[in-house]
Amino acid sequence: MADPPGVEPAVEPPRPTARYASRNIAVLLGFTAVTNLADGVTKIALPLLATQASGSPAQVAAVSLSLTLPWLLVALHVGVLVDRVDRRRLLWGANALRLAALGALLLTSLADGVTIAVLCAVGAVLGIAEVIALTSASALIPALTPPRDRERANTWIAGAETVCNEFCGPFVGGLLVAAGTGVALGATWVSYLAASFVLVLLVGRFRPARESAPQGAGAAADASVHQQIVGGLRYLWRHVLLRTMALILTVLCACWGAWLALMPLFATSVMDLGPGEYGTLLSALGVGGLVGALTVTWVNRFFGRRWVMFADLVGTFAMMAVPVLTTSLWAVAAAAFTGGMGGTLWTVNARTIGQRLVPDAMLGRYNAVSRLFSWGAMPLGAGAMGLLAEWCGLRTAFLVFAVSVAVTVPPFLRVVTRATLAEVFDEQRV
Numbered sequence: 001m002a003d004p005p006g007v008e009p010a011v012e013p014p015r016p017t018a019r020y021a022s023r024n025i026a027v028l029l030g031f032t033a034v035t036n037l038a039d040g041v042t043k044i045a046l047p048l049l050a051t052q053a054s055g056s057p058a059q060v061a062a063v064s065l066s067l068t069l070p071w072l073l074v075a076l077h078v079g080v081l082v083d084r085v086d087r088r089r090l091l092w093g094a095n096a097l098r099l100a101a102l103g104a105l106l107l108t109s110l111a112d113g114v115t116i117a118v119l120c121a122v123g124a125v126l127g128i129a130e131v132i133a134l135t136s137a138s139a140l141i142p143a144l145t146p147p148r149d150r151e152r153a154n155t156w157i158a159g160a161e162t163v164c165n166e167f168c169g170p171f172v173g174g175l176l177v178a179a180g181t182g183v184a185l186g187a188t189w190v191s192y193l194a195a196s197f198v199l200v201l202l203v204g205r206f207r208p209a210r211e212s213a214p215q216g217a218g219a220a221a222d223a224s225v226h227q228q229i230v231g232g233l234r235y236l237w238r239h240v241l242l243r244t245m246a247l248i249l250t251v252l253c254a255c256w257g258a259w260l261a262l263m264p265l266f267a268t269s270v271m272d273l274g275p276g277e278y279g280t281l282l283s284a285l286g287v288g289g290l291v292g293a294l295t296v297t298w299v300n301r302f303f304g305r306r307w308v309m310f311a312d313l314v315g316t317f318a319m320m321a322v323p324v325l326t327t328s329l330w331a332v333a334a335a336a337f338t339g340g341m342g343g344t345l346w347t348v349n350a351r352t353i354g355q356r357l358v359p360d361a362m363l364g365r366y367n368a369v370s371r372l373f374s375w376g377a378m379p380l381g382a383g384a385m386g387l388l389a390e391w392c393g394l395r396t397a398f399l400v401f402a403v404s405v406a407v408t409v410p411p412f413l414r415v416v417t418r419a420t421l422a423e424v425f426d427e428q429r430v
Contacts, residue, residue: 030198039169072376092196094136101126105119248313251377255319272327310412317402318335
């Protein structure tokens with residue numbers, strides 16, 4: 001598949017060999033599992049600490065927001081950094097930020113000086129570190145694994161992100177906070193430190209490829225940060241397949257943000273669920289994500305990548321539409337399971353497609369923009385869902401988001417065709 005019009009290809013490095021592929025996948029999997037488990041712990045621990053520091057819902061919400069807001073504020077700049085600097089060193093740098101922030105919080109808590117301002121500052125540093133770590137790790141996969149091993153790498157890494165960050169992390173975080181603030185922060189600090197040592201075992205090339213100069217411009221290495229950000233956005237926008245996938249993912253992630261924001265109220269006030277039943281409902285998301293990670297290779301071969309990715313549209317539509325039709329716990333949980341499974345199936349295939357198409361010198365910016373669209377859409381979807389529910393009612397709000405998913409079906413079927421995907425996977429671009 002050719003580059004978008006007007007985009008000069010980057011100077012590609014030699015393709016990695018299969019000799020160290022299994023080792024590199026295992027190292028990245030271990031790093032991802034440990035750091036995402038620790039991230040999941042902090043995402044539950046910091047808001048819980050905020051409830052001890054303040055009784056204001058707005059201030060507690062501000063602490064949660066500080067963890068995710070960096071995706072909207074710094075993702076594009078981090079993408080440029082990832083395309084300029086040794087990516088393994090960036091992973092070490094991200095963990096250094098995490099260690100410094102948690103160490104400072106631990107010392108502050110021992111002195112009984114934890115305030116909302118301190119928690120927001122720590123949350124912002126941890127959020128920035130997460131942006132750097134996830135963007136760098138995704139960009140490293142093509143440099144450390146040959147094309148035939150990338151689906152396997154993306155499968156296990158996406159599964160680790162889902163299970164550790166969304167499922168195990170919050171559960172472990174709740175237990176650790178119950179055991180004591182010092183225990184929770186200390187265990188998380190040790191986890192980040194241990195993950196840093198694991199990275200020493202990686203074998204391969206860690207610096208991004210050299211980017212060739214745009215037509216009529218000077219050397220790409222002399223381009224400003226702004227020019228490189230614009231170049232990354234332009235590359236995505238001019239590529240029909242990548243652009244379509246990014247826009248569809250924005251809608252899907254907005255729906256996820258909306259579901260997560262409104263389901264607690266819907267489950268308690270409309271479905272009349274108790275804590276145990278609500279826990280079962282939320283667990284269905286994580287279980288679905290795990291099943292998706294375990295089966296993605298098989299279902300890709302059996303159904304084809306196009307229909308496997310389409311399953312995410314079906315699953316997200318079910319998540320939003322089923323609460324409109326019924327309050328049955330098992331029906332809503334089944335829809336959540338389908339949505340969780342579809343989300344992982346999409347993630348693995350979308351990452352593999354991007355790694356096939358996007359030049360190594362552009363991978364940092366591409367990954368940053370993709371996550372900006374997806375993770376940035378979640379708080380926006382949550383806000384829109386809250387307003388719709390306030391004005392029109394809970395079921396109407398779910399219905400509006402279900403319709404938004406249905407609108408993405410025609411462009412998906414028109415752009416994400418078998419012929420397009422066959423061209424992507426027959427060509428060895430990276």
